[in-house]
Amino acid sequence: MKIIAIVSGKGGVGKTTVSANLCAGLRRLGKSVLAVDLDPQNALRLHFGVSPRHVGGLARAVLSGDDWRSSVVQGNTGDYVLPYGSINEGDRLDFEQDLRENPTLLRDQLALLGLAEDCVVVLDTPPGASVYLTQALAAANAAVIVALPDAASYATLPKIMSLIKQYCSRRKKFLGYLLLINQVDRVKQLADDVTDMMSAKFGKKSIVLIHQDQAIPEALAYSKDLQEYDPLSRGAHDVKLCVQAVERLLNSDTVGVAAL
Numbered sequence: 001m002k003i004i005a006i007v008s009g010k011g012g013v014g015k016t017t018v019s020a021n022l023c024a025g026l027r028r029l030g031k032s033v034l035a036v037d038l039d040p041q042n043a044l045r046l047h048f049g050v051s052p053r054h055v056g057g058l059a060r061a062v063l064s065g066d067d068w069r070s071s072v073v074q075g076n077t078g079d080y081v082l083p084y085g086s087i088n089e090g091d092r093l094d095f096e097q098d099l100r101e102n103p104t105l106l107r108d109q110l111a112l113l114g115l116a117e118d119c120v121v122v123l124d125t126p127p128g129a130s131v132y133l134t135q136a137l138a139a140a141n142a143a144v145i146v147a148l149p150d151a152a153s154y155a156t157l158p159k160i161m162s163l164i165k166q167y168c169s170r171r172k173k174f175l176g177y178l179l180l181i182n183q184v185d186r187v188k189q190l191a192d193d194v195t196d197m198m199s200a201k202f203g204k205k206s207i208v209l210i211h212q213d214q215a216i217p218e219a220l221a222y223s224k225d226l227q228e229y230d231p232l233s234r235g236a237h238d239v240k241l242c243v244q245a246v247e248r249l250l251n252s253d254t255v256g257v258a259a260l
Contacts, residue, residue, distance in 0.1 A: 002250045003110065003121045005140035007164075008147065009156025011127040014182045015146040017216060018242075019124040020047035022144070023079050024225045025243030032119040034072070035081040038106070038132040040092055042084040044124045048075025049223035050083065057085020058109070059095045068109050077225050099131045107139035120250065128156075129163060137167035142249050143177040147198070149184050149191040154198065175252050176206075178245055183212045208245045210238040 006019045016039070023035045037044035037057070045054060056071045072082050087095065099105055110121060123136045137143065143164055147153035157179075168174040179202045186192050199207050210216075213235030219226040226236050 001110070001115045001117065001119045001121060002141045003123060003139050004246065004250070005123045005125060005133075005136040005143045007125050007133060007136070007143055007145055007160060008127045008153075009145075009160040010152055013127070013146045013148050013153060014210075015127070016041075016043050016047065016124050017220065018144070018146050018180060018182060018210070019044060019122050020079075020220075021216070021226055021239045022243060022246060023048075023081075023122050024077060024227065025239055026120050026122075026247070027079055028225075028227060029243065029247065032116045033079060034113075034115065034119060034121045035079060036110075036121055036123050037082065037084040038123055038136055039126045040084055041126070042086060045073070045075070045081050045083040047220060048077050048079050048081045050075050050081060054083065055086040057083035057087075059087050059091065060085040062095055062098055062105070062109075063087070063091055067112075069113055072113075076223060096131050099135055103134065103138060106135040110139065129159070133163065134167065137164060140168065141173055142175050142246070143168065144246065145177060145179045146182055147179065149181050149194040149198070151190075151194065154194055157198075157201075175249055178208055178242075178249060179206055180208050180210065180242060182210050184209045185212045208238075208242045210235065210242060213238075 006015055008015045023033045027033045035044055050073055058068055058071055061068050061071045072080055074080050125133050125136045145160055164177060181195055181198055184191060184195055211234050213233055215230040215233035216226060216235040219229035222229060226239055230236055
């Protein structure tokens, strides 16, 4: 089992959409994939066509002492997802306290799922520092940092990088990270300049781009895999390159945190 944490320094960067498309792409490569939603917004399930009325999830399972396997559902895209679950505010605070008191809760619960050795677990996390991010980074074999090509995203990169260094750099099983610049529009000068700045800072081998493409939100609206919805779109092409980069990272034998 390999675990990928999808992280961001700020909200609104398309992180959940990236998580869903990464799952679909890895499955198309023949991987066994499980999407896990660590964000209280509980939105990841919608990307797999799971009903908005579905209330089960990992938060409810922890609070009730249930096996996480009972909360895994298969969406209409064919992918398996473990939702966060619909809970009230008091339960959310109780769940987060459980996470603080047991720093390895996520890692331990994933181990109990009995997933195949070649399974890839994709963790969707809330933006910025949180108890969810701490749990995800403590379990992850790799991280994908999602950012927009704008000044706000660029300003948050040092903080998210410091958190990855704090929780991952000393773990032998952590293989490294990728910076995914999302919604790239080279026509806009600022976006073009920031993209170049990020590329210069992180190096081209650690950068993947997903260009702005209307096919991406349209695929979500129709509850379809992007490759199925519009396989010839620029977005589908970019996602495929992103999936290939992630696969190379997961298959690498050397720890890739020297640049942290």
